[in-house]
Amino acid sequence: TQLLEQSPQFLSIQEGENLTVYCNSSSVFSSLQWYRQEPGEGPVLLVTVVTGGEVKKLKRLTFQFGDARKDSSLHITAAQPGDTGLYLCAGEDYGQNFVFGPGTRLSVLP
Amino acid sequence: ETGVTQTPRHLVMGMTNKKSLKCEQHLGHNAMYWYKQSAKKPLELMFVYSLEERVENNSVPSRFSPECPNSSHLFLHLHTLQPEDSALYLCASSQVWAGGVYNEQFFGPGTRLTVL
Numbered sequence: 397t398q399l400l401e402q403s404p405q406f407l408s409i410q411e412g413e414n415l416t417v418y419c420n421s422s423s424v425f426s427s428l429q430w431y432r433q434e435p436g437e438g439p440v441l442l443v444t445v446v447t448g449g450e451v452k453k454l455k456r457l458t459f460q461f462g463d464a465r466k467d468s469s470l471h472i473t474a475a476q477p478g479d480t481g482l483y484l485c486a487g488e489d490y491g492q493n494f495v496f497g498p499g500t501r502l503s504v505l506p
Numbered sequence: 507e508t509g510v511t512q513t514p515r516h517l518v519m520g521m522t523n524k525k526s527l528k529c530e531q532h533l534g535h536n537a538m539y540w541y542k543q544s545a546k547k548p549l550e551l552m553f554v555y556s557l558e559e560r561v562e563n564n565s566v567p568s569r570f571s572p573e574c575p576n577s578s579h580l581f582l583h584l585h586t587l588q589p590e591d592s593a594l595y596l597c598a599s600s601q602v603w604a605g606g607v608y609n610e611q612f613f614g615p616g617t618r619l620t621v622l
Binding site for chain 2: 400429431436437438439440441444484486494495496497498499
């Protein structure tokens with residue numbers, strides 16, 4: 397059974413701080429997605445990474461896929477209250493499986 | 507707005523009721539999914555339909571019955587549920603490419619279900 401772990405589970409920071417959250421597995425994935433979910437809503441896709449070592453930037457968010465395609469990180473620069481939410485990573489296994497991590501709940505205080 | 511709509515947004519039902527959740531996607535995708543999201547647990551995949559055929563059923567109790575009449579619509583029929591079935595039920599869609607690769611799922615807002 398493939399599992400994705402995310403850390404930290406909870407993170408509370410002040411506006412303007414930088415942060416990094418992690419998504420780890422012992423399994424190799426063909427692609428990995430990051431989603432953000434706000435209370436009472438469905439997850440919204442932020443980015444998909446496919447190539448080992450790939451780095452993608454989305455404004456203040458930087459996503460990196462590990463060289464071995466088993467892990468990923470999300471770095472947020474100068475966090476804002478609007479970044480508050482549950483950050484989920486999800487791994488796809490060449491069409492055979494699609495598994496979600498438990499998420500990191502981020503709170504950015506003004 | 508992700509192009510995936512779900513109704514109702516909130517549902518309260520008794521253990522003996524029968525109800526249905528509806529999902530519609532406006533993205534032209536060919537695969538649709540039902541997920542269950544409970545507090546403090548990861549998203550649990552319940553059912554997958556690809557090209558309108560069920561391709562995955564993760565040992566979901568028979569009190570949950572999916573229906574996919576076409577590539578744009580997905581239903582989840584509920585019958586004789588238990589209080590522990592209370593959760594956020596999410597629908598998603600994606601485009602399945604040749605070779606069966608699933609990618610980039612787009613989610614609806616979910617139905618918050620409470621079973622009394």
